[in-house]
Amino acid sequence: MKTIGKIALGIIAAIGGFLDIGDLVFNTQAGATFRFDLLWAVVLGTIGIAVYAEMCGRVAAVSGRPVFDVIRMRLGFSTGLVALVASTFVNLLTVGAELGGLALILELLFDTTYSMFVILAFFLLIVIVAGLPFGGLERLFGYGGLLLFVFVATAIHQEPDWTAVGNGFIPSIKWDPTYLYFVVGVFSAALMPYEVHFYSSGAIEERWTKRNLKENRLNAMFGYGIGGILACALIVVSGQLFHPLGVDPTDLGTVALPAQDAFGETGLLLALGGMLFAIGGATIDSSFAGAYNVAQFLGWEWGRYRGPRKAPRFTIAWLLFLALGVVLAESGINPVDITEYSVVFSVVALPFTYLPLILIARDRTFMGEHANGRLASVLGWGYFAVIIVLAIAAIPLLLATNGGGG
Amino acid sequence: MSLRSGEEIRLGYRLLDEQIIDVDGKRCGRVDDLELRHDPPRVTAILVGVGLYPRRVPRRLRGLVRRLVGPETWGENALRIPWEEVDRIDAAVRLKGKAEELGLGNGDDPDRWMVRRLPWN
Numbered sequence: 020m021k022t023i024g025k026i027a028l029g030i031i032a033a034i035g036g037f038l039d040i041g042d043l044v045f046n047t048q049a050g051a052t053f054r055f056d057l058l059w060a061v062v063l064g065t066i067g068i069a070v071y072a073e074m075c076g077r078v079a080a081v082s083g084r085p086v087f088d089v090i091r092m093r094l095g096f097s098t099g100l101v102a103l104v105a106s107t108f109v110n111l112l113t114v115g116a117e118l119g120g121l122a123l124i125l126e127l128l129f130d131t132t133y134s135m136f137v138i139l140a141f142f143l144l145i146v147i148v149a150g151l152p153f154g155g156l157e158r159l160f161g162y163g164g165l166l167l168f169v170f171v172a173t174a175i176h177q178e179p180d181w182t183a184v185g186n187g188f189i190p191s192i193k194w195d196p197t198y199l200y201f202v203v204g205v206f207s208a209a210l211m212p213y214e215v216h217f218y219s220s221g222a223i224e225e226r227w228t229k230r231n232l233k234e235n236r237l238n239a240m241f242g243y244g245i246g247g248i249l250a251c252a253l254i255v256v257s258g259q260l261f262h263p264l265g266v267d268p269t270d271l272g273t274v275a276l277p278a279q280d281a282f283g284e285t286g287l288l289l290a291l292g293g294m295l296f297a298i299g300g301a302t303i304d305s306s307f308a309g310a311y312n313v314a315q316f317l318g319w320e321w322g323r324y325r326g327p328r329k330a331p332r333f334t335i336a337w338l339l340f341l342a343l344g345v346v347l348a349e350s351g352i353n354p355v356d357i358t359e360y361s362v363v364f365s366v367v368a369l370p371f372t373y374l375p376l377i378l379i380a381r382d383r384t385f386m387g388e389h390a391n392g393r394l395a396s397v398l399g400w401g402y403f404a405v406i407i408v409l410a411i412a413a414i415p416l417l418l419a420t421n422g423g424g425g
Numbered sequence: 426m427s428l429r430s431g432e433e434i435r436l437g438y439r440l441l442d443e444q445i446i447d448v449d450g451k452r453c454g455r456v457d458d459l460e461l462r463h464d465p466p467r468v469t470a471i472l473v474g475v476g477l478y479p480r481r482v483p484r485r486l487r488g489l490v491r492r493l494v495g496p497e498t499w500g501e502n503a504l505r506i507p508w509e510e511v512d513r514i515d516a517a518v519r520l521k522g523k524a525e526e527l528g529l530g531n532g533d534d535p536d537r538w539m540v541r542r543l544p545w546n
Contacts, residue, residue, distance in 0.1 A: 083516040091442045091455065096481035099442075149545035318444055318455035318473075320533045326545060329451075331538035384439075 026234045030242045032161025037246020038253075039301035040120040040271070041113075041208035041362040043294060044355055046250055047274045048423065049201045050257025051266055055179075055187030058254055060202045062188060064209025065247030067405070070398045071373060072215045073239035074380045074391070079222035080231050081389045084379070086216045086372060087315035093375035102371035103316045109368050110213055110309035112361035114340050115347025117302040119354025123271045124295050137348045141341055144302055153224045153323040160300025166293030170252040173281040179259045187254070200416040200423050203409050204359070207366035209250055210406075213308035214301075216372070220311040224324050232389065256281075271355060306344065310337035356422070363417050367410050373403060434514070436468065444517040445473065445506075445529065453530030456518060457481065460505065468508055471518065473529060476502030504528050 049057040079085055084092070091099045122136035129136075151159060193199075222231070256277035261268060268274060275294065279287035307323070310333050314321035320330040327334040348354060377399045381391040391399060434440060436459060443456045457477040460470035476497040479487045497503045504527070512521045524530035535541050 088444060095437075095442060096457070096478065097483060100482070149543070315444075317475075318452060320452045320530065327540040327543040328535045329533070331533055331535050331540040334540055334543065335538055 026237055028158070029234065030238055030245075031165070032158045033238050033242025034245045034249070035161035035164030035167070035296070036157065036214075036300050036304070037243060038164065038167055038249055038297045039208075039211065039214075039304075040117050040298050040354070040358050041211055042250050042253060043120075043271065043274045043297075044358045045201070045204040045208040045362060046253035047257040047261075047268050049205050050254040050259075051261035051268050052423075053198060053201060054258035054262040055184050055255060056191065056193075056198070057201055057205050058184070058187035058251055059190040060205040061209055061247060061250045061254065063190070063405070064206040065243055065250065066398075067206070067402050068210045068215065069239040069243040070395075070402050071210065071212075071376070072218050072243060073236060074376055074395065074399060075215050075219035076222050076227070076235035076239065077232060077389060078376065078380050078386065079219045080227040080235055081229055081387070082379070082385045083223065084385070085220040085223050085311060085315055086376060087312045089379045090372060090375045091316050093378050094371075098371075099316060099375075102368070102375075103312060105368035105371055106212065106216075106312050107309060109361060109365045110305055110312070110340065111343055111347065112357055112364065113211070113213055113305040114302060114309065114344030115350075116354050116357040116361045117298050117305060118341070118344040119348035119357060120271055120298045121295065121302060122348060123354055124291055124298065127272050128291055128295075134349060137345055140299075140302070141345050144299065144341065145338070147299075148303060148323070153221065156300075156303060156323075157221065160296050160303070163296025164293055164300060166289050167249050167297060169278045169282070169286055169289040169293060170249060170256055173278050173286065174252045174255040174259070176281045177256065177259045177277075179255060184255055187258075196416055196419045197423060199412065200420045203366060203413050203416055204362055204423065205254075206405075206409060207369075207413070208362045209247065210369070211362070211365055212369050212372055213305045213365075216308040216312060217304040220307070220315075220322070224322050229389070269355060270353075302341070302344070306337045306340040309340040310334075359417075359422050363413050366406065366413050369406050370403070370410050373406055377403060440468070440471075440514065440518070443514070445471070445520065446517045447520045447524040447527075447529065448512070448522055449524075451524050451530060451533075452517075453520075453524035453533070454504075470505045470507050471511070472503065472505055474501075474503040500528070 046061065075086055078089060090102050094102060118137055118140055121140040122133050125136040125140065126133045148156065260277045260280055275287055275290035278290035311321060313336050314333040319332045321333040322330055347357060379385050381396060383390045441456055441459060444452060445454045445456060447453050454473040456471045457474060458472040458480055459468055460472055461467065462469045475494040478494050479491040482490050495502055499505065506527055510520055510522060510527060512519045
């Protein structure tokens with residue numbers, strides 16, 4: 020019974036940690052622009068992250084290898100280095116976007132300027148990492164992120180045309196560049212690779228073994244699955260409120276407005292609070308993911324569980340990721356724009372990390388009886404095909420639509 | 426999976442690029458290259474260090490990488506770990522001795538990085 024409770028708590032934390040600034044920005048804009056039409060892309064992305072995370076967690080638990088260990092082993096130094104550089108670039112953009120988003124929300128809640136809050140958020144996050152063990156970090160931000168369920172309540176409260184909502188889950192392709200750009204954005208925001216890389220290294224931090232395989236599967240199915248409901252709710256509330264009004268939600272504060280519209284100031288505070296935890300957690304996850312990747316590729320000692328004294332280069336690496344995020348957030352570029360770039364480029368970089376992972380996950384030399392079965396193979400390769408198509412389409416669509424702006 | 430002496434493995438598949446861990450469980454580099462000698466060839470040492478990175482990239486990038494990591498200097502940025510020091514190979518290359526005694530993992534010496542006083546040690 021004890022383990023069931025522990026597994027449930029882990030899943031709840033994963034649900035709360037599902038959303039980050041990418042989903043908040045892209046899904047709200049997708050709802051405002053195309054009403055419910057892109058709900059299917061959320062489902063596609065959510066199943067995608069569940070498939071990828073399940074594989075990474077299983078590889079970590081069975082073979083003891085996190086993602087960039089696998090990448091160096093399977094791609095070798097030279098090609099692996101391309102994957103490392105691409106992932107590091109995307110991680111930097113993401114840390115900058117999340118830190119900027121954090122400051123934007125603090126600015127809305129309190130009465131100081133954005134630029135001050137970037138610095139404040141930087142120090143606050145370091146204090147939190149210093150004060151909490153690895154599991155505590157995941158739970159603090161995961162549970163806090165549950166406040167975002169206010170968007171599910173908002174969706175129900177709005178009483179939308181549920182048939183129209185249901186139709187949104189039926190995949191449909193329109194040959195309109197803006198629509199296709201949002202397909203890429205919504206999918207990619209759900210399947211941000213840093214989340215999976217963090218999850219995989221987290222499995223090593225928490226000393227997972229084969230005994231955690233069930234927990235891994237449940238996490239992927241329910242943690243990400245229910246998290247996907249939150250991502251859908253963002254589209255529904257925005258499609259219901261902003262689409263008829265023709266509002267173009269270009270700033271982060273607008274994301275929270277549907278909750279205020281439904282539940283007044285309480286709704287607004289719940290939404291902003293949930294966003295604060297979700298984006299705060301994502302800032303830590305993405306900066307850690309950046310440091311994990313570099314340390315694993317180069318063979319350094321790494322891990323929050325080792326502490327700075329035993330893993331000094333890893334510690335300095337994640338502090339450096341955060342510090343460079345500050346520079347990016349203070350550069351004067353709107354965090355919402357940085358978010359769009361980080362989401363779009365992340366799907367471009369994704370095949371480099373996804374392919375070696377699937378090659379190890381199917382390899383009985385490393386995985387024994389826990390190698391990919393038939394279902395994992397079909398899903399794994401199916402998603403590889405989807406990712407390749409989107410990775411190729413992403414940059415042309417970004418350019419053709421001027422970042423979705425038309 | 427664990428290997429015993431006398432077993433055959435595919436070097437590029439199973440040994441090159443593998444994580445190295447010392448007797449205390451400390452991660453201390455990766456197998457950046459291998460030394461093969463004798464006829465038929467056998468692995469006589471694993472080679473570790475950033476100085477070996479230029480060997481691992483395409484020819485036209487070698488100059489650039491060498492400028493970043495410095496020229497290959499044995500005992501400094503390129504280390505030779507005799508095969509006799511390897512205890513076993515499982516999810517990593519496990520060494521019989523401590524990293525410091527072999528010159529490995531110096532980059533993670535806390536005194537080089539002023540991290541001793543960070544509050545979350």
